[in-house]
Amino acid sequence: MTESPDQYCEKELRRVDPDRWLTALFAPDSKRPGLLAVYAFNSEIARAREAVSQPMIGQIRLQWWREAWDGIWAGRPRNHPVVLALHAHCRDLDRHGILTLIDARETDMADTPPADMAALAQYAEASSAPLMQLAAQQLGAALPPDLARNAGIAYALTGLLRATPHLSAQQRVMLPAGVLAAHGLMPEDLYQREVGADLAAAMAEIADQAERHLLAARRQRVPRQALPAMLPATLAGLHLRALAQHRFDVAAAEAAVRPLRRQMALLWASLRGSF
Template sequence: MAGRDDLGACAELVRRGDPDRFRAAMAARPSARGVLFPLYAFNLEVARAPWVVSEPMLAEIRLQWWREALEEIAEGQPARRHEVVQPLARALDAEGARLLDTLVAARRADLERAPFADEAALWDYLDATAGTLHWVAARALGAAEEDVVRAAGQAQGLAAWLSAVPELEARGRLPLPDGRGEAVARLAKEGLGRLGQARKRRAAVSREARAALIDLAGSAAILARAAAAPARVAEGRLAPNPLRERLALIAAASGRW
């Protein structure tokens, strides 16, 4: 597990950059935070790499740096002196590091900022990013069925992606393969379907591993809003009300994600 100082640095990064996951990690038992905060801090650093520099080549260098750091972790080499890499190395095994490398590779799609070819390409991206993040967290925490965790992670990833559409468009990205209302509604319904299938097999995720899925809180409500009124996506009006969001977090923390 990460040391206290390392964990505090990761937690602060997540608190400032990904408040939803910060609340999810804080709702988890303390022993799980040594896995969740380093993973969430890593994910934040990688996710924003294509957006914080003006030149794609500089973003490519940033992503390559993370791939090399993960390769060193996978090979059992000493972790780089970095506020996220060192606690991340303590949270991962070799397979976990290799899985995260696929997440970094998937983020290269954000460098070109080209639209997804079709819905299948978007789902592949969501699985490689959100699906992989949830699976790495779950397998580090306890026993779980990979396909269940990945399906839940894909749904959470879609909810987050739809919520980010206005910002992505403002940054020059075409985030949806088809922005028409009926296509957006269909996509959201597919996300609800994947989440529903994962929920039916909730028992395949151990109590310990369920901490990796607390950040699903609110995802179902977001997807339901997008399915019922797809215009909300472009308008940035998908967030559930604060009380409902709090209740969803409490439920997810108790294992009813």
């Protein structure tokens, strides 16, 4: 039996972005297919760079998604399971937020790391905060801009720290060149080395910024209806603690945050109505 677009989105999201897949399970049954479609779309554009051999091809993939959304809004969806799911559930989502997410991924096509922390925060906000707003909208709610901004930056920075070894293996670095330089490192030093005290210190500086944004987000009240959209921030806090406890040894930190631990953290956040 051929799987439906909704089934495809859930299967793919569970495979490539298990954290967001897990948070989507806390959405109401009627809203979950649309939320999974939004997250599946995000995973498609987030993987545009690593799925291709040349940055220019990645840019073509991003343009494909811009045109795909034009077709969704015009009622002429392309024959792609994620596009069909988006057409079925997400045609009324904010266009500016969608296009901001796609545009943010242009940064992934560059071979140079962000210059400084400000540039990294700008990328983190553009690639994550609109997604939280879109997820909340899909749930029939809205988030205060500062809440989405701070939570989005915290989640994205945490994700970049977790992805550091994976990106380094591809000879890509997303840690700011200025932060690395302050700790005696060049970006290319990350290609062939294990985590040492200098790299751990640079990562700790970024983790501190993520923690500050997460605390700022948690000072604000989240509408109950929008809580599933904010649950990724719960997992960001969990991963930040594990990274610090394991001195930014990413493999050890990932192993420590077992699936059951994630599930229990999300369940507790859902029960108390706060991320």
